[in-house]
Amino acid sequence: MPLIRRDDPKPAAARQPAADLAALTAALGDPDPDRRWQAARGLGSDPGAVPQLAAAFAAEQVPQVREAIMTALLRIGDAGAVAALLPALRVQDAALRASAIEALQAMPEATLPFMTALLADADSDVRILATELVRNMPAETATALLSDLLAREPHPNVCGAAIDVLAEVGTPAAIPALQACAARFADVAFLRFAASVAIDQISGAEG
Numbered sequence: 361m362p363l364i365r366r367d368d369p370k371p372a373a374a375r376q377p378a379a380d381l382a383a384l385t386a387a388l389g390d391p392d393p394d395r396r397w398q399a400a401r402g403l404g405s406d407p408g409a410v411p412q413l414a415a416a417f418a419a420e421q422v423p424q425v426r427e428a429i430m431t432a433l434l435r436i437g438d439a440g441a442v443a444a445l446l447p448a449l450r451v452q453d454a455a456l457r458a459s460a461i462e463a464l465q466a467m468p469e470a471t472l473p474f475m476t477a478l479l480a481d482a483d484s485d486v487r488i489l490a491t492e493l494v495r496n497m498p499a500e501t502a503t504a505l506l507s508d509l510l511a512r513e514p515h516p517n518v519c520g521a522a523i524d525v526l527a528e529v530g531t532p533a534a535i536p537a538l539q540a541c542a543a544r545f546a547d548v549a550f551l552r553f554a555a556s557v558a559i560d561q562i563s564g565a566e567g
Contacts, residue, residue: 385409388416388429396425404432407440414444427459434463442470446478449489461489465496472497475505484515491521495529502529507537516548523551527558535559 380402387399400416403409413429413436420426433441448460464471471493478490491509494502506522513519519541526534542555 381406385412388412393422393425397428400425400428400432404435407436407438410436410440410444417444418447430459430463434466437467437470439470439473442467442474446474449486457489461492464493468497472501479505479509484518487518488521491525495525499529499531503531503534507534510537510541516545516551519545519551520554523554523558527561530558530562532562535562
């Protein structure tokens with residue numbers, strides 16, 4: 361899939377008269393995928409179109425059109441856009457999940473209010489994907505979120521994903537949580553090793 365881009369040189373609202381916005385919204389349901397693609401491209405600076413973009417994203421089967429809708433939501437970048445993309449974390453389509461993660465990572469401020477719920481989701485796969493969303497957040501925020509996760513997380517694979525992110529972006533404040541996780545999963549060799557590596561990397565970066 362093409363990379364999602366936010367750096368559009370000219371806002372869509374400057375290209376499309378306000379009178380055309382209703383027509384663009386209606387065109388999201390057009391049988392012609394080219395028209396749906398054009399409509400999504402034209403709605404990328406109109407927060408009022410988020411509900412329609414969200415509905416179109418959920419129903420769209422053509423990858424290029426879906427990518428255009430996702431890019432429009434990314435350009436809008438508000439809480440509604442984040443909420444529209446979150447269901448993609450639960451789909452079986454790996455490429456769609458990856459694209460949604462990429463888009464959400466590019467909206468860290470808008471995504472942050474959703475992180476507590478995502479990191480506590482009943483589905484361990486969603487919790488694993490949520491750790492990736494933390495990767496692009498400020499180091500102190502990422503450390504706090506993932507340290508809290510490690511303190512309560514029962515699934516070793518989720519802990520492993522969190523440790524991997526902390527090894528890259530964590531601050532020294534994460535070290536107690538990493539040590540406690542390694543002790544709690546003393547019989548899980550890969551977690552002990554991963555925690556040790558993360559502690560070494562964090563300590564080395566601090567030094």
